Amino acid sequence: GAVVSQHPSRVICKSGTSVKIECRSLDFQATTMFWYRQFPKKSLMLMATSNEGSKATYEQGVEKDKFLINHASLTLSTLTVTSAHPEDSSFYICSASRLAGGHNEQFFGPGTRLTVL
Amino acid sequence: DAKTTQPPSMDCAEGRAANLPCNHSTISGNEYVYWYRQIHSQGPQYIIHGLKNNETNEMASLIITEDRKSSTLILPHATLRDTAVYYCIVRGYNTDKLIFGTGTRLQVFP
Numbered sequence: 573g574a575v576v577s578q579h580p581s582r583v584i585c586k587s588g589t590s591v592k593i594e595c596r597s598l599d600f601q602a603t604t605m606f607w608y609r610q611f612p613k614k615s616l617m618l619m620a621t622s623n624e625g626s627k628a629t630y631e632q633g634v635e636k637d638k639f640l641i642n643h644a645s646l647t648l649s650t651l652t653v654t655s656a657h658p659e660d661s662s663f664y665i666c667s668a669s670r671l672a673g674g675h676n677e678q679f680f681g682p683g684t685r686l687t688v689l
Numbered sequence: 690d691a692k693t694t695q696p697p698s699m700d701c702a703e704g705r706a707a708n709l710p711c712n713h714s715t716i717s718g719n720e721y722v723y724w725y726r727q728i729h730s731q732g733p734q735y736i737i738h739g740l741k742n743n744e745t746n747e748m749a750s751l752i753i754t755e756d757r758k759s760s761t762l763i764l765p766h767a768t769l770r771d772t773a774v775y776y777c778i779v780r781g782y783n784t785d786k787l788i789f790g791t792g793t794r795l796q797v798f799p
Binding site: 576604608616617618669675676678681682683 | 721727730731732733734735738776785786787788789790791792
């Protein structure tokens with residue numbers, strides 16, 4: 573159990589277009605989901621915390637108008653990269669939080685590799 | 690959240706124990722130590738966590754010093770599939786947020 577999927581796994585887009593990435597918890601309900609980005613050979617950087625039915629909480633330095641997050645249901649959160657530019661090319665990873673063994677454990681998706689031309 | 694310090698890289702022979710250290714000298718009383726690993730181009734995978742007692746599961750053991758200022762993740766019999774970046778993270782009791790540091794890149798060789 574506790575599987576998190578992401579779609580698409582890879583996407584290539586032209587500069588100036590918007591890209592939507594979906595994160596789904598397949599076998600559990602997640603009131604909280606998280607979005608990270610990771611540049612090559614770097615660590616994961618938390619972008620935002622997504623709570624079902626409310627506005628996302630963004631980390632310092634992350635533009636909320638650039639990275640739109642919607643958490644419409646307990647199993648789905650989406651990240652839309654608006655007006656993408658080459659510097660937005662990165663590996664985007666989501667996670668979903670679930671109570672397991674007495675603590676809230678984060679289960680991570682497989683990631684989405686975005687390339688902006 | 691408390692900051693952690695890990696060596697950037699380590700090697701381990703297949704079949705031997707891999708001992709990955711982590712310093713978290715500023716950890717506070719209600720913060721947990723979590724370990725995740727990330728195999729190349731995949732999402733991170735939970736390994737183990739603990740507060741002050743040593744913990745063991747099917748993947749690894751976690752040894753936390755008595756003063757809680759450091760810990761060691763032990764993979765008892767490393768395999769080639771354990772090659773990954775291992776992240777030690779200190780997480781507050783009242784938060785779900787995970788702040789990743791730079792981790793340790795473990796290379797298991799035949």
